[in-house]
Amino acid sequence: MNIGDVLVNQIGPVAVAAVVGILAVTIKAVGNVVIELIEKKKEEVEQKLQIGKHQQELATAREVWGMIDEQYRITGKVEDLIKSKAADFDKLLKAKISYLTDEEISELRQAVAGEINKGKKLLNEDSFKTQLVDIQNKNNQLAQENEALKAKIEQIKNI
Structure with a gap:
């Protein structure tokens, strides 16, 4: 080797x-x-x-x-x-x-x-405010008419 x-x-x-x-x-x-x-x-x-x-x-x-x-x-x-x-x-x-x-x-x-x-917010805000005021006014008017009708019904009952 x-x-x-x-x-x-x-x-x-x-x-x-x-x-x-x-x-x-x-x-x-x-x-x-x-x-x-x-x-x-x-x-x-x-x-x-x-x-x-x-x-x-x-x-x-x-x-x-x-x-x-x-x-x-x-x-x-x-x-x-x-x-x-x-x-x-x-x-x-x-x-x-x-x-x-x-x-x-x-x-x-x-x-x-x-x-x-x-961009819609400003455009719609006035419209919604106007509609909300209209609804509030209508609601107040209906409440007044309701009171007036109740008073008339009370008068009729008294008669």
Whole structure:
């Protein structure tokens, strides 16, 4: 046996084990980086899906808002507006997107209302105040007429 054979027989397995160990560590490190990258991409895709889902929900909420707004715009009377537009909105949106919770529906309603009513508030405020004053005046007039009628009924009873 010569020295070359001895070195190969004794150092060879050690060298192979060292190379395998280095490869294992390198593959593990690269594998961890790849797994981390895949997890980040997965999170990114999930976020995009959530954003897309929210955008779709918001678009449906705007559509429902328009339908409810048009329904109440046609009537235009304060007596009819006393009905809860919010309740109608919630009911219709729940019918269109059944998986939404009441809290999510409320958040969508607030988002759409804020977006749509940005400039409307000042325009409608005077109209609502005028209608409210008219209703209060009519209510006072009816109360006075009621008292007058009660007094006449009392007079008739006394006669």
